[in-house]
Amino acid sequence: MSAAGLQGLRPWLVQRISAAYIALFLVYLVMTTFSINLFSAANWRGWVAWPGHNIAMGLFIISILWHAWIGVRDVILDYVGNVFSRLLLLTLVALVLLGSGLWGIRALILVMS
Amino acid sequence: MSVPDNRPYFLNLVKIRLPLPGIISIFHRISGVVLFLAIPFAVYLLDLSLQNDQGFRDAAELLQQPLIKLLLLVLAWSIIHHFYAGIRFLLIDFDIGVHKAASRIGAMLVIAAELLTLGILLVSVYP
Numbered sequence: 064m065s066a067a068g069l070q071g072l073r074p075w076l077v078q079r080i081s082a083a084y085i086a087l088f089l090v091y092l093v094m095t096t097f098s099i100n101l102f103s104a105a106n107w108r109g110w111v112a113w114p115g116h117n118i119a120m121g122l123f124i125i126s127i128l129w130h131a132w133i134g135v136r137d138v139i140l141d142y143v144g145n146v147f148s149r150l151l152l153l154t155l156v157a158l159v160l161l162g163s164g165l166w167g168i169r170a171l172i173l174v175m176s
Numbered sequence: 177m178s179v180p181d182n183r184p185y186f187l188n189l190v191k192i193r194l195p196l197p198g199i200i201s202i203f204h205r206i207s208g209v210v211l212f213l214a215i216p217f218a219v220y221l222l223d224l225s226l227q228n229d230q231g232f233r234d235a236a237e238l239l240q241q242p243l244i245k246l247l248l249l250v251l252a253w254s255i256i257h258h259f260y261a262g263i264r265f266l267l268i269d270f271d272i273g274v275h276k277a278a279s280r281i282g283a284m285l286v287i288a289a290e291l292l293t294l295g296i297l298l299v300s301v302y303p
Binding site: 089134135162169171 | 205208209211212215216219220222223225226227228229231232233236255259262263266269
C-alpha cells in the first residue's frame with residue numbers, strides 16, 4: 064500500500080488499538096478496587112509505584128492522548144471549515160494533550176522516587 | 177433522467193429525529209469531547225493525589241465540592257457511555273451488529289448497560 068493510502072488507515076487502527084487498551088486498563092482498575100482499597104493515600108501510591116502498574120499507567124496516558132488526538136482532530140475537521148481556525152484549534156488541542164501527557168508521566172516517575 | 181428528490185431536508189437540528197443508533201453515535205462524539213476537556217483536570221488530580229498524604233486528602237476534598245460533584249456526574253456518564261458505545265463500534269468493525277435490526281438491539285444493549293453501570297456507581301461510590 065502506498066503512503067497516501069495509509070493516511071486514513073493508520074489513525075483508524077491506532078484509534079481502535081488504543082481504545083482496546085484503555086478499556087482493558089479501566090476494567091482492570093475497577094476490578095482492583097474490589098480487592099484493594101485504592102481510596103487510601105498509601106495504598107494508591109503503592110499501587111501506582113509498583114513498576115508493572117506504573118508502566119501500565121504510562122501506556123494508559125499515552126493511549127488516551129493518542130486516542131483523544133485522533134477523535135478531537137476528526138471532530139474539528141468535520142465542523143471547522145476555515146483553514147486558519149482549524150490550524151489554531153488543532154495546535155491548541157495538541158499543546159493541551161502534550162502538556163497533560165508530560166505532566167502525567169512526570170507524576171508517575173516522581174511517585175517511584 | 178433525474179428523480180424528484182422528496183426526501184425531507186432539515187437544517188434545523190431540533191427537527192432532526194435520529195434513530196437510536198444515531199443517538200448513541202452523536203453522544204459518543206459529545207462524550208468524547210467532554211472527556212478530552214477533562215484531561216487536564218484528571219492529570220492535575222493524579223499528580224495531586226500521588227504527591228503525599230496531604231495531596232491525596234486535598235484531591236479527595238476537591239472531589240466533594242458540590243459543583244465538582246456535579247461535574248463528576250457528567251464525566252462518569254461520559255466515560256460509561258463512551259466505553260459501551262465504543263465497544264459497540266469495535267464489534268461493528270468485526271461485522272457484529274451491523275444491519276438495521278441488530279444495530280438497534282446493539283444500541284439498546286448499550287443504553288441498558290450504561291444505565292445499569294451508572295446506577296451502580298450512583299448508589300455505591302458516588303455518595
